[in-house]
Amino acid sequence: MRVLLLATLINAxxxxAYLTTSVLFLTTVAGLSPAMIAIGLSAGAGAGVLSTTPLGYLADRYGPKRLSILAVLVLAGAYTALLTVHSAVPFVLLSCVIAVATALAKGANGALAAGVVPAAERLRMRARMRSLTNAGMGLGTLAGSVPLLVQGDVAYVVILLVNAMTFLVAALLLTRAPQVARQTTPAGGPRLVALRDRAFLGFAALDGLLTSTYNDLLGLGLPLWLATGAHAPLWLISVTLVINTAGCVLLQVRMARDVSGLAAARRSAVRGSVVIAAACAVIAAGAGRSPWLAGTLIAVAAVIHVLGEVQLSTGSWGIVFELAPTWAQGQYQGAYFAGRGLGDMVAPPLVTACVLGLHTYGWLLLGAFFALGGLLYGPVTRWAARTRPAGHPTPAPSLI
Structure with missing residues (x-):
């Protein structure tokens, strides 16, 4: 556990740090235009979505520890190779390599965590990993802000190399992780069983859309809302992000303690969706209010949002662990992250259209979207529980 958690913290x-300065590095050092950057990132996102499940299968087949180490080594090399990029084609190719390696790392790390941790501890382990991810990202963002003050190409290059170095350190740490036995597909069954599991794919699509959308509420929707006349100061963007980061770090593990089994995970996901819906309604209530009242309501909404986020994410992980067959944790983790990738494509235009196009009613529509989406977890997960692949025990039925 300590090895995986430390590697997660260092990578985050x-x-x-890199995400804080990435756009400036690509525009000033690499000399790429915003259009080139957008094309490269879009190509990488598509490559990542298409490769997650097959790469998860490889992690099951050849061992998640080996594939995790391979993934972070490739990422170290790919980020370093960005120093040689000065045109669109190499950037597109490297973006695809980074996205595919990241997809492999996600699937392999999920299978590794599932393999080395007892089933009863998997959810808490995943919660610890997310808590440390948020902590690491927050510390990295602070470190990445230093080059923004210096505003020099050398500083951007240093941050890029620091990011690459963290992958090398993570690879070294992962060599100390225990081995997880290679998994074989039951005789006569399809190799990529996750892609044939329509019920699980339905859950992955639903959860991916809701997860990506709640991530964009504070990162995209609220800034647009404040910038287009919400009668509240722009510094509330930083306040809400600090509340969100602190809440995830402090509450994620605690929230996972009482969730065990498919029924409990489902309840957690439903509650989380409904709570996020309430946060949208509180933001909408701030429309047309005085600056201090609107600011207060937005801060309250940020607190409500993070409470819903930690419940929804905990429920999502619990559902994945319960529904994935023991011999296919890697490819099911991959299919789950493919749903996240699809959600990342849909959520930004959805949130933007609601906030800019419908204003206050847009926030209410987003709230209704989360409430309805949360209610769909019940029928989707029950369908998935009834149709488990061969060799996987069916979870006990539940009335919830």
Whole structure:
């Protein structure tokens, strides 16, 4: 556990530092235009979505520890290779390599965590990993802000190399992780069983859309809302992000303590969705209010949002662990993250259209979207529980 958690923290620190300066590095050092950057990132996102499930299968087949180490080594090399990029084609290719390696790392790390941790501890382990991810990203963001003050190309290059170095350190740490036995597909069954599991794919699509949307509420929707006349100061953006980061770090593990089994995970996901819906309604209530009242309501909404977020994320992980067959944790983790990738494509235009196009009613529509989406967890997960692949025990039925 300590090895995985420390590797997660170090990687998150490097990622947070790089993301803070990535656009400036690509425009000033690499000399890429915003259009080139957008094309490269979009190509990478598509490659990541398409590769997550097959790469998860490889992690099951050849061992998640080996594939985790391979993934972070590739990422170290790919980020370092960005120093040689000065045109669109190499950037697109490297973006695809980074996205595919990241997809492999996610699937392999999920399978590794599932393999080395007892089933009863998997959810708490995943919660610890997310808590440390948020902490590492926050510390990395602070470190990445230093080059923004210096405003020099050398500083951007240093941050990029620091990010690459964190992957090398993570690879070294992962060599100390225990081995997880290679998994074989039951005789006569399909290899990529996750792609044939329509019920699980339905859950992955639903959860991916809700997760990506709640991530964009504070990161995209609220800034647009404040910038277009919400009668509240722009510094509330930083306040809400600090509340969110602190809440995830402090509450994520605690929230996972009482969730065990599919029924409990489902209840947690439903509650989380409904609570996030309430946060949208509180933001909408701030429309047309005085600056201090609108600001107060937005801060309250940020607190409500993070309470819903930690419940929804905990429920999501619990559902994945319960529904994935023991011999296919990697590819099911991959299919789950593919749903997240699809959600990342849909959520930004959805949130933007609601906030800018419908204003106050847009927030209410987003709230209704989360409430309805949360209610769908029940029928989707019950369908998935009834249709488990061969060799996987069916969870006990529940009336909830």
């Amino acid at each position: 620190f490097g990622n947070g």
